[in-house]
Amino acid sequence: xxxTPTQARSRATxxxxxxxxxxxxxxxxxxxxxxxxxAVAAGISPGSLYQYFSDKASILDIVISRYWExxxxxxxxxxxxxxxxSTGTPAIRSVADALLAGLEQDPALLRVLTEELPASRNRDRxxxxxxxxxxxxxxxxxxxxxxxxxxxxxxxxxxxxxxMENVALRWVLDRPPYPREAVLExxxxxxxxxxxxxxx
Amino acid sequence: xxxTPTQARSRATxxxxxxxxxxxxxxxxxxxxxxxxxAVAAGISPGSLYQYFSDKASILDIVISRYWExxxxxxxxxxxxxxxxSTGTPAIRSVADALLAGLEQDPALLRVLTEELPASRNRDRxxxxxxxxxxxxxxxxxxxxxxxxxxxxxxxxxxxxxxMENVALRWVLDRPPYPREAVLExxxxxxxxxxxxxxx
DNA sequence: GCGTGATGCGAGCCAGAGCTCGCTTTCAAT
DNA sequence: ATTGAAAGCGAGCTCTGGCTCGCATCACGC
Numbered sequence: 001x002x003x004t005p006t007q008a009r010s011r012a013t014x015x016x017x018x019x020x021x022x023x024x025x026x027x028x029x030x031x032x033x034x035x036x037x038x039a040v041a042a043g044i045s046p047g048s049l050y051q052y053f054s055d056k057a058s059i060l061d062i063v064i065s066r067y068w069e070x071x072x073x074x075x076x077x078x079x080x081x082x083x084x085x086s087t088g089t090p091a092i093r094s095v096a097d098a099l100l101a102g103l104e105q106d107p108a109l110l111r112v113l114t115e116e117l118p119a120s121r122n123r124d125r126x127x128x129x130x131x132x133x134x135x136x137x138x139x140x141x142x143x144x145x146x147x148x149x150x151x152x153x154x155x156x157x158x159x160x161x162x163x164m165e166n167v168a169l170r171w172v173l174d175r176p177p178y179p180r181e182a183v184l185e186x187x188x189x190x191x192x193x194x195x196x197x198x199x200x
Numbered sequence: 201x202x203x204t205p206t207q208a209r210s211r212a213t214x215x216x217x218x219x220x221x222x223x224x225x226x227x228x229x230x231x232x233x234x235x236x237x238x239a240v241a242a243g244i245s246p247g248s249l250y251q252y253f254s255d256k257a258s259i260l261d262i263v264i265s266r267y268w269e270x271x272x273x274x275x276x277x278x279x280x281x282x283x284x285x286s287t288g289t290p291a292i293r294s295v296a297d298a299l300l301a302g303l304e305q306d307p308a309l310l311r312v313l314t315e316e317l318p319a320s321r322n323r324d325r326x327x328x329x330x331x332x333x334x335x336x337x338x339x340x341x342x343x344x345x346x347x348x349x350x351x352x353x354x355x356x357x358x359x360x361x362x363x364m365e366n367v368a369l370r371w372v373l374d375r376p377p378y379p380r381e382a383v384l385e386x387x388x389x390x391x392x393x394x395x396x397x398x399x400x
Numbered sequence: 401g402c403g404t405g406a407t408g409c410g411a412g413c414c415a416g417a418g419c420t421c422g423c424t425t426t427c428a429a430t
Numbered sequence: 431a432t433t434g435a436a437a438g439c440g441a442g443c444t445c446t447g448g449c450t451c452g453c454a455t456c457a458c459g460c
Binding site for chain 3: 207209234235236246247249250255256
């Protein structure tokens with residue numbers, strides 16, 4: 001951020017730039033994402049853009065951050081809620097549901113971020129999400145009133161998060177011909193079986 | 201491929217270009233991967249490079265193809281072998297082992313391909329791998345002498361492959377502090393629990 | 401109203417990278 | 431040895447896109 005906008009007009013401009021950045025990313029893709037395009041889409045000149053952003057990357061960074069923070073917030077919230085209120089299969093189901101819902105929120109942007117950007121661009125933010133959910137899961141497992149057949153909650157939580165994430169992600173992005181309900185059921189079965197719960 | 205090399209010298213040159221492409225990709229990363237760099241690394245001039253390759257992308261394509269074909273071959277072979285020779289937990293373990301081994305083969309290149317390239321560049325080849333392994337898995341499940349608690353082999357195979365792949369991939373790339381043996385055990389437990397086998 | 405700083409403009413600079421083209425060198429067949 | 435094709439060379443053309451800079455316009459305090 002090169003200069004902090006003080007007047008209302010410029011604050012609106014910054015917002016327009018970020019929204020335009022998001023749109024250009026979705027419409028034109030990452031490869032053709034250029035500052036000039038963003039400027040045009042935002043209805044401003046390239047010069048104005050550089051008054052508030054030091055370079056192209058910093059615009060991207062903010063767009064990316066906003067997205068992942070949103071997803072992270074939703075998922076962690078669902079997990080924290082379910083961890084305290086319910087146990088067993090229903091808890092698992094609603095967390096899986098929240099994960100799916102989080103990724104389904106903005107599939108167009110999700111697609112560009114995960115398929116067109118180099119993964120390293122998402123790396124930090126994505127790792128933050130995974131760690132956050134992993135720790136919540138581990139805590140849930142440790143505190144578990146449920147019997148658990150696995151020895152180490154830490155590694156178990158990691159495996160669960162990494163596995164679940166990809167199932168949800170690939171389902172949202174690749175749209176394989178399995179209904180949402182079915183995938184949700186499989187996710188529950190996968191988790192419950194792993195943890196040694198009786199499959200309902 | 202712009203011109204097919206006939207003499208031994210030029211055939212060697214093409215190989216040198218491809219190997220240089222691989223090296224530049226690993227050493228300098230995808231962003232800075234340029235034809236000039238490849239030419240320098242291969243010890244030839246940019247002009248010579250374009251005698252055999254129509255553009256930068258076609259060099260990359262071949263490097264990428266070779267890698268994924270290699271991984272695919274290894275994994276599918278292990279799966280086909282185990283599917284016929286053994287059943288139950290031992291079979292699962294050795295397939296998971298093969299998957300890990302396949303990805304551990306060339307971690308440096310794996311990292312660049314999965315973290316720096318846009319995923320869409322790997323898309324087709326990667327999808328081919330997943331489909332291949334998924335179908336083998338589904339066939340294995342269907343033919344299974346093992347009892348299986350899940351209703352639909354197709355979706356079950358898909359979930360398994362997608363989940364396992366990411367566990368293996370993240371373990372190889374992120375090097376979390378869990379020993380290989382432990383992860384392997386967890387992968388087996390995850391699969392066995394899911395399929396309703398007794399956990400050994 | 402007026403002046404000063406904030407905001408906005410947009411033609412164009414410049415670095416980098418893909419790729420070319422005219423030339424030289426090497427090879428192999430006669 | 432000769433000669434024509436194959437292979438190799440590398441300076442540089444060209445185009446793209448990030449970014450600048452001098453100038454115009456607007457907004458708010460006095």
